[in-house]
Every structure is written in C-alpha cells, then in structure tokens.
Amino acid sequence: xxxxxxxxxxxxxxxxxxxxxxxxxxxxxxxxxxxxxxxxxxxxxxxxxxxxxxxxxxxxxxxxxxxxxxxxxxxxxxxxxxxxxxxxxxxxxxxxxxxxxxxxxxxxxxxxxxxxxxxxxxxxxxxxxxxxxxxxxx
Numbered sequence: 500x501x502x503x504x505x506x507x508x509x510x511x512x513x514x515x516x517x518x519x520x521x522x523x524x525x526x527x528x529x530x531x532x533x534x535x536x537x538x539x540x541x542x543x544x545x546x547x548x549x550x551x552x553x554x555x556x557x558x559x560x561x562x563x564x565x566x567x568x569x570x571x572x573x574x575x576x577x578x579x580x581x582x583x584x585x586x587x588x589x590x591x592x593x594x595x596x597x598x599x600x601x602x603x604x605x606x607x608x609x610x611x612x613x614x615x616x617x618x619x620x621x622x623x624x625x626x627x628x629x630x631x632x633x634x635x636x637x
Contacts, residue, residue, distance in 0.1 A: 506629060529611075529618040535591040536622035540583040544576075547583075551576045559634035574635055581631040588623025592616055 595616025
C-alpha cells in the first residue's frame with residue numbers, strides 16, 4: 500500500500516511540475532502511444548498467459564493469497580508482461596521515428612509523429628519500470 504501511495508505521489512509531482520512549466524494535460528495524452536504501449540501488452544498478456552495474468556496481478560497487489568508452491572509462476576507472468584510492455588514501447592518508438600522521417604519535408608505534420616515517439620517511451624517506462632518492476636520484486 501505504501502509503495503502505491505509513493506508511486507501516485509511521484510506521478511502527481513511530475514504532473515504538477517509539467518503544468519507549472521506551462522504544459523497541459525492534453526500534451527501528455529496520445530491515443531496511438533497509449534494503444535501501443537498500454538493496451539496491446541495487456542491484450543497480448545491475456546492471450547499468452549490467460550487466467551494466470553489476472554491471478555498474478557491479484558497476488559502482486561495483495562488481493563489474493565499466494566499459492567502454496569510459491570510465487571515463481573506469478574513472477575514469471577509479470578516479467579513476461581513487463582517484457583511485452585518494453586517490446587511494444589520499442590515498436591511505438593520505431594513507428595514514431597519512421598513517421599517523423601517520412602514527413603521530414605512537411606514540418607507541420609511532424610509534431611504528432613514526434614509525440615508518438617516520445618510518449619511511447621514515457622508510457623513504456625512508467626508502466627514497465629515504475630509499475631510492473633516493483634510488483635515483480637514483491
């Protein structure tokens with residue numbers, strides 16, 4: 500519970516600083532990056548791990564008891580989900596770079612591709628390293 504509060508406090512501090520420096524929340528939202536880096540890894544995780552994924556998340560969050568044999572399978576499932584997140588984030592980054600290079604002669608179209616590139620990395624690091632990695636270490 501304490502880790503989750505600290506995690507949320509850290510995200511809140513980032514958002515406050517972003518807004519303080521003149522940014523808006525809309526600048527941090529990109530549907531393509533969210534789809535690639537958040538939704539796709541979870542959908543792929545459901546396909547690959549089926550019910551084990553939900554159970555592993557419940558055990559890691561303390562909502563379900565740990566199995567008698569240990570938490571090895573849960574750690575394996577969460578590690579796999581983390582790797583799916585990193586892979587999808589890399590794909591989002593590459594798609595953004597390819598789109599940026601493809602529109603290099605039209606600077607007015609480059610902004611959304613650069614946003615996809617950068618926000619894919621932000622979403623990936625947030626989900627894989629700041630959310631899933633601490634759950635694996637529990």
